[in-house]
Amino acid sequence: MAEEQYDWAALGIDVTKPSIARTYDVVLRGKDNFEVDRAFVAEIVKIIPEIYDVATYNREILGRGVRYLAGEAGLRQFLDLGSGLPTVQNTHQVAQATAPGSRVVYVDNDPIVLAHGRALLAENASTTVVTADIREPEKILAHEEVRRLIDFDQPVGVMLVGILHHLHDDEGPQRIVETLMDAVPSGSHLFVTAFCASSQEAVDAEAQYQGLLGTGRFRTPEEITRYFGGLELLEPGLVPLPLWRPDGAVPDELSVGQRLMYGGIARKP
């Protein structure tokens, strides 16, 4: 995207600082990013040369997870929090291919997601995009658009895929997860993927993320597992992304990039 193409500031989009959504778009080889975002990724590549693959692993588990939730688990409604810019195999496409009519609410606090999401979703009555901040979960739960598509008497797929590591400890990620899961009935599921402090490279990357992007907390598997407290963590538990119900063979030994993020799904009893 060209910085001078639109009046980005009028849309609430700051092209002088990297944004989480746009830097993720860079590693997914998308086009909705600016020079400042590409410069950030260039620094991360120096520490984690596989960072582009990590984004792919995350999109792949998102696909496998949503297929499971809309298929075997029988869910028909999804709250996808920190949904990111539209890319390929978005949640609504995977869910609706598995269970036509599935309803999806995308939530993101970056206005660029709404700007691009609207175009993609204009013709899909079962899907909507809301600009909101998960640090205010009560507002999301009360939001008109969320209430229009999500029936809180029926099980919900609560997706926090690739987002909780963008919350600082003092922003209370645990409380946010609990507030969301308290609002949904038995049979709902929580789907989490997050950066994990699984190598020295991960620890080094955390310093770069914090310094250049302002967020990016690489938590231990024990810390990430705590999000699933009170829920039934489904097999195979919280694992490096490529190990969660893989479609094909997985290598015996995982690389730094393959271990950089962990993920899992749990069911509310």
Ligand code: SAM
């Ligand atoms: N969930 C998608 C996936 O896994 O492919 C996108 C993940 S992307 C790495 C993280 C997204 O979370 C970004 O689009 C970012 O704007 C959004 N985000 C970060 N902090 C947020 C917050 N406090 N509230 C809502 N969205 C947030």
